[in-house]
Structures are given as structure tokens and as C-alpha cells.
Amino acid sequence: MPQAAIRRCRLDQDFAGINVLSAEGDGPSASFLQQLYDSGACHSWVVCDDGDDLVAMIWVTLVLEEADVVDLRVAERLRGRGIGKQLLAASLQALRRLGMERCLLEVRESNRAARHLYAGLGFVETGRRRDYYPLAGGREDAILMAFTLEATDSSPG
Numbered sequence: 001m002p003q004a005a006i007r008r009c010r011l012d013q014d015f016a017g018i019n020v021l022s023a024e025g026d027g028p029s030a031s032f033l034q035q036l037y038d039s040g041a042c043h044s045w046v047v048c049d050d051g052d053d054l055v056a057m058i059w060v061t062l063v064l065e066e067a068d069v070v071d072l073r074v075a076e077r078l079r080g081r082g083i084g085k086q087l088l089a090a091s092l093q094a095l096r097r098l099g100m101e102r103c104l105l106e107v108r109e110s111n112r113a114a115r116h117l118y119a120g121l122g123f124v125e126t127g128r129r130r131d132y133y134p135l136a137g138g139r140e141d142a143i144l145m146a147f148t149l150e151a152t153d154s155s156p157g
């Protein structure tokens with residue numbers, strides 16, 4: 001896909017889009033993300049389409065030199081076109097510039113798309129939380145993954 005237009009989230013103008021995107025899946029709610037934004041303890045970057053509709057977002061909290069991905073989400077209608085990869089790669093570059101040394105996240109074991117994306121960019125599995133997520137008819141593990149920001153040069157695209 002062409003280079004995605006990635007910019008910092010501005011909650012005042014992006015909240016409606018965040019609301020729509022959050023409602024598509026089982027990630028954090030828009031109101032939770034709003035609280036995170038207002039706390040000043042997070043960074044968020046978004047992708048907008050030609051009509052300036054928000055089509056992807058990433059939310060990251062920072063503690064000392066570690067970044068933690070709270071949510072990464074691409075609009076359902078635009079998945080599989082390289083937007084998630086571009087957004088995450090650009091965010092990793094930005095996190096490195098902010099002085100972060102590691103980026104951490106957790107992902108459902110069954111989330112093939114996300115795990116493929118993370119592994120492709122250089123995240124490695126560091127552990128697992130057994131039965132962490134509820135699942136229809138049971139539970140599933142969370143896979144813990146980490147990316148060393150110092151060691152890899154990840155460019156958007």
C-alpha cells in the first residue's frame with residue numbers, strides 16, 4: 001500500500017474516530033483511552049484516510065525506558081493492506097527517539113494476524129500467561145513479546 005499518513009493523536013479532533021474504531025473489537029474502550037490520554041502517561045499515533053477518517057491507531061504507555069503497547073487497531077475494512085505494519089514500525093522509531101529501550105506487548109495466542117505482524121517486525125516471545133483471556137467456551141493464553149529498540153532499525157513501510 002502507499003505510505004500511510006501517520007501522525008500523533010489529537011484527542012479533541014480524533015475522539016469520534018477512536019470511538020468508532022474501539023467499537024469494532026474487544027480492545028480498550030474509547031473512554032479508557034481518553035483517560036489514558038488525559039493522564040499524559042501515554043503516546044498515541046493514528047492513521048487517517050484521504051477523507052481524514054481515522055482508520056488505525058496505536059496506544060503506548062511509557063515507564064522509565066520501557067514502552068508498553070496498550071492497543072493497536074486497524075479498521076476492519078482496511079486490514080491486510082500493510083497499515084498496521086507501517087504504523088507499528090513508525091511508532092517503534094518514534095519510541096526509540098523518545099529514549100525507550102524496549103517495547104513490550106501481549107497478544108492472544110489465537111491472534112494470528114497480530115502475532116505475524118509482531119514477529120515480522122522483530123518482536124520475540126518472552127513468556128506466556130496461561131488462560132489469561134476469556135474465550136467463547138474457555139480461556140486462552142496471552143503471549144508476551146518484546147522488541148529491543150536499540151538493536152534494530154525498523155523503517156516505516
Ligand SMILES: CC(C)(COP(=O)(O)OP(=O)(O)OC[C@H]1O[C@@H](n2cnc3c(N)ncnc32)[C@H](O)[C@@H]1OP(=O)(O)O)[C@@H](O)C(=O)NCCC(=O)NCCS
Nearest residue numbers: 072073074079080081082083084085107112113114116117
Ligand atoms: C493486528 C492488526 C493490527 C494487523 O493490522 P493489518 O494492517 O491488518 O496488518 P498488515 O496488513 O500490516 O499485515 C502485517 C503482516 O501480518 C500479516 N497478516 C495480516 N493479516 C493476517 C492474518 N489474518 N493471518 C496471518 N497473517 C496476517 C500480513 O501478511 C503481514 O505480513 P508480512 O509483513 O509478512 O507481509 C489488525 O488485524 C487488527 O486491527 N486486528 C484487530 C485488533 C488487534 O487484534 N490488535 C492487536 C492486539 S495485540
